[in-house]
Amino acid sequence: MSSLSLSLMGAAREAADAQVPGLVDHEFASRLAAKDHTLWGEAAEDEASKRLGWVAPFEDSRALIPRITALREELAGEGVDRVVLAGMGGSSLAPEVICATEGVPLVVLDSTDPQQVAAALTDLERTVLVVSSKSGSTVETDSQRRIVQKAFADAGIDALSRTVVVTDPGSPLHEQSTADGVRAVFEADPTVGGRYSALTAFGLVPSGLAGADVESLLDDAEDALEILSENDSSNPGLQLGSAVGGTSPLRNKLVIADAGSPLVGLGAWIEQLLAESTGKEGTGVLPVIVADGEPELTRDADDVLVVEIIDAEAEDGSSVDGDAGDTVVSPHVVRTGGSLGAQFLLWEFATAVAGSLLSINPFDQPDVESAKAAARTLLDSPAPEAAEPIVDGAVEIRVSGDESLLASGQASVTDALQALLSRLPETGYLAVMAYLDRTSESQLEEIRPQLAAASGRPVTFGWGPRFLHSTGQFHKGGPHVGVFLQITAASEQDIEVPDRPFSLGQLISAQAAGDAQVLAGHGMPVVQLHLTDRKAGLEQILEAVNAL
Known part of the structure; x- marks a missing residue:
């Protein structure tokens, strides 16, 4: 039997206690295992009927x-x-x-x-x-x-x-x-x-x-399926799905931290699964990937639930409540561990449960297409620049979605960041969207915890364009409480795409501009920082964030 452990505390436990009995009564687990496409309501039936092979x-x-x-x-x-x-x-x-x-x-x-x-x-x-x-x-x-x-x-x-x-x-x-x-x-x-x-x-x-x-x-996942298919109050899929999608009021920021797990990078996979599946119709759950001791773990917020991915082999493997990790202040914590195959299937089941509780279709992604369409349009006919950017050293600054964001006289990257943070709603989040090289420019991720500390709110970090297939759906389809920091750069070298009328440089520029356009169209503020010199501009942004 594959190891699979789950413990719930605080609001997570309360949500499971409130929601799981109804799910058991409705035989949700066995019906999902039998690929019942009616579990998410009439509007989702057509899509669900074609999407349950997993x-x-x-x-x-x-x-x-x-x-x-x-x-x-x-x-x-x-x-x-x-x-x-x-x-x-x-x-x-x-x-x-x-x-x-x-x-x-x-x-x-x-x-x-x-x-x-x-x-x-x-x-x-x-x-x-x-x-x-x-x-x-x-x-x-x-x-x-x-x-x-x-x-x-x-x-x-x-x-x-x-x-x-x-x-x-x-x-x-x-x-x-x-x-x-x-x-x-x-x-x-x-x-x-x-x-x-x-x-x-x-x-x-x-x-x-x-x-x-x-x-x-596959062996580990198939073992887990036996547990996840049972109409039983101890079913970890029903419990986790209830914790993720069934808190009241909804804790719609899911802060995910690795707490000694051997599963490398699982949080990024969960992020895409949950954000793209649930972020629609003005609701959803936004995963926020953090490291040990970072700001989101050291404070308690009414809209945040913490998930710790643990090493199940180091635990007793039981599904009982326990103490959260040392760095976690919030009493509202989910801890889960187990083999990778078991975790894949657990989170897929839990996402399906959360979708039902949120009354949304967890199998479509309507707002991913909006950014794609905008990018295609801009590739075909690039839009003229709306206005001259503010220039600060190696960084060009533009704003969209709220033209009053930068007042006259504000001319630095630090000014732009402070102005953006000032627009953060009480239950909002900041999304950093970096259209850069995530292998050689990974040091930019250092700004995520710094911005979280400066803002007092959850901060996500996504590399473009990959986040467009993940949190990008939540940005547009979820509650419109985000503010957005987009970072782009000029490339010293460009690559032509064979037999296509564009280069990679043109494509990534269109993807960034298209996404900013869609976000601004929803009335959400976007600060765009364009690096005219990648090395100098990166150093400048790191210094500006540090100054906050």
Whole structure:
């Protein structure tokens, strides 16, 4: 039996005590396990009827393992042992967590930043490209595929023999890849949405090719399914889902901290699953990823619930209430641990429960498309700049959504940050959205806890454009209580996208501008900081935040 532990305290325990009996009476767990598409109301029935394959994906997923193993051995025999994954959202986050947890290398391309993409175009003689997309139409993934395949060709390597595709059967990508004759095409279950796809081909193929033990992952998840399918008050899926979506009033900021867990990066996967599934119709739950001792853990707020991801092996594994970690001040805490496969399925079940309690459809993402549409429009016909930016050293400052944000005479990055924080609602949050290179410019993440300390409110940090497939849905579809700090940069090098009328630099600029446009259209303030010199501008922002 896979280890799976859960304990609830404070408002989390109260929510479970209030909500779980009704869920048990309605046989929610067994009906979900039986893929009952009526659990989320009439408006969600059509979508839910096509999106419940994740509940029990094991037969199809196990059938993939011999093919994955054989292909890995085949590639290794050719000296190919480096896996580059082109994918966005759930297509990249689950493999990233699986491989990081197992300590096997995987290069994840989920960016349109030219600098980050260029850095991945190395060691091509030992590289295989995995292209993961349900349809193939995701502009980021299509662009990455074209660029890496051209790099193969330029290096004298047959690109098709080094390309593996994971996609839905019959998709445009499936048809094109089959016709082109790529190395392998793995068909995914079309009844599983991207963010629920960790235990399907999207999670397993890149992870297995990289060397992760995906069979054990499935074993642990299948063991957990037995517990999660029971109509019982101790069911951890019902309890966790009730804690996440059933507090009253709703604690809609879920602060997630790693408390000694061996599961590397699980919080980022939970963030995408929960934010994109619940952030709609003016409600939802916003995950806030923090590190040990950071500000959100050292204060208690009425709209915050804390989740600690623990090492279940170091616990007794029981589902009883206990004391929270030393750095957690809030008495309203969820602690959960267990094997990675069990945690994947637990959080998917809990998200489905939370969606029902919030009376929303947890399987669509209507507001992700709005930012995509705005970006496409700006790619086709770039909008003229609305006004000259304020220039402070290597940073250009613009505001949108609230033109009165910067008063006359305010001309520094520090002024802009202070003005933005002054607009934070009492129950609001600040979202930092950095359209930069998350591998070589990761030091920017240092500003997140500093801004949380300065603002007294939860602060999220997202790398663009990947957060658009995650918290981006909550930003637009959830309660409009956010203020937004967007950071973009000029690139010294740009990369043309083969057979497309744009470069990566143009694409990432359009994605940032499109998202800011949509947020401003909802009446939420956005401060845009554009670095004309990346190194100097980054140092300037770090200094300005430190000055707060």
